[in-house]
Amino acid sequence: MITESEIAAFEDPAGPEIDEDGQLLLDLEGYGGPIDVLLTLAREQKVDLTKISILALAEQYLAFIERARKLKLELAADYLVMASWLAFLKSRLLLPEPEDEGEPSAAEMADALAFQIRRLESIRQVGARLFAQPQIDRDFFRRGAPEPIQIDRKSVFSLGLFDLLAAYGQYLARQDQKLYTIEPFMLHSVETAIERLSQMIGRLPGWTLLSQFLPSYDPNKVESGEQRRLIGRSAVAAMFGATLELAKRGVVNIRQDGSFQPIYIRSSPSNNGPDRTGTA
């Protein structure tokens, strides 16, 4: 059988610990999940693991989670799921069993949990026993001076499965990166707006709404609503920029009758600059 010292040697020094008050130390990093916490608590019951009191265990676990919450420790979802499951199990264990044969009874659920804990415990123990076995290159040895003999091995290439899988993994990872290219977006520029405005302005008499100069929307080009909105906004911004630029050059006059009111422009009657500019 396995000895306590073997278990202790196997267990990481950073593993679960019990403090002097018999309370589980709240070092969550040290635990390998909620079943591990339960196993540690069950060991504390100092009974044969086949005789664990699941009810007592559920209460201890819930108290453990409560303390963690009070200390505002961040608990992984697993721990909280186990807590609510145990709370549910506890209430069912305390209440008389309803006569429903469809699903497992509370006692069966408790047994299942006890089995789960014992199974993990058994894995812990055999893991320790495995590493207590004599190990190669430490306790026993292979031939130190192997002689170069060809034993009809078909390949002499040194390539392990790990290398092969890693190569494919790297290739796939590279493929992933290629998917992250950003496509150029169709947006209007001030330059094209200036060109458009310059061409149109001479042909229109008097004050004209700025929005009339906006390029019409081409339904063949654009797919999503989001893109359409962005393109619309870029067209307005570009046209406004173009208007200011042409006003500066004295080509157009701008008029706005108040904040947030429509903006009008017209071809400048003279090249002496605008006769009236609105607030922008």
Place this chain on the structure above:
Amino acid sequence: MSADDFDTIRLIEALLFASADALPEKELARYCPEGVSVKDVLKRLETDYSGRGVNLVERGNSWAFRTAADLGDRLRIEKIQARKLSRAAVETLAVIAYHQPVSRAEIETIRGVATARGTLDVLIEANWIKPGRRRETPGRPGTWVTTEEFLDHFGLSGLADLPGIDELKATGLLDKRPAIQTLTEPDESADDDADTDDQTGSLF
């Protein structure tokens, strides 16, 4: 024992002695002439070397000469400092060794925790585990099994030689299904391949 037989014994002895790695029985069989059984040759060598400082040992279906384990402490030979494995890696290796073939979902059911990235990596890199057959169940999940290097590393002649495996079998703890199923249904899979449900993620 004919002279012919002894000649084959010498040849196989030399082959095994020359190699640092275990050699598959079927590879060695190719050196046996018609009428000589490789099993007999290996049995004979095993007996010849039993009790000596060097023993012939079985590793799965492969064979190798290794120094006797009881001499370990007294051999002043450069020993390789084994890399310390994390608790999670030791536990995962134990689950794979004792429950194999085992899917990742089953490993997680047994350990009650998701397998952290890199845990399996470490075991693959150590050459201790490899992919086994896929399950012929929905989703065709892949499984993990241990390698011959694993047996050689821990000085095991086969999986039946795993310490404590008989006790686990006897107490029903080798059942890798979610716990709630183990209560109500007989374990038809025994310790072999199973058609366990791989959509776990529930606690049991």
Place this chain on the structure above:
Amino acid sequence: MSADDFDTIRLIEALLFASADALPEKELARYCPEGVSVKDVLKRLETDYSGRGVNLVERGNSWAFRTAADLGDRLRIEKIQARKLSRAAVETLAVIAYHQPVSRAEIETIRGVATARGTLDVLIEANWIKPGRRRETPGRPGTWVTTEEFLDHFGLSGLADLPGIDELKATGLLDKRPAIQTLTEPDESADDDADTDDQTGSLF
């Protein structure tokens, strides 16, 4: 021969077996307890192994086990050079393994780089790939598939045992990317492929 003597014989036998070099007699003498002569131990071992497939030989006051010289031819001693495969060859093999049957042109499309002369040759030489069926498409291109030896070498019982993409991710093998990738920087990992950016057609 006392039990003590035999214990020393076993110890020295194990040392000679596990040592990478021939061991000087005076070093071996240090393992002999009071009253046991190293010469006697070595003589005894020499006798035990005489006529066997492995012999204890003396080389200028040093001792070592060597396979019997008369078996030399039959052990077909050749210098085995463990050759390392190039990155391109490993990746090509992985692509063939996962995408087979796959034509050369398809391999190039998948890897995004021309297959260098010799890359496939190396894989054929290793006996890991072989020609598959021709495609019934224009040009009837030949395809490549993996061999039985490929499965054998990697310890797989079938192609279906190769871990899937999700499983590779789970083991962490896919997680080789740097944590932050700057959008504007060229893809540095693709140092050996050049003409892969043609799918980003500009709109203007």
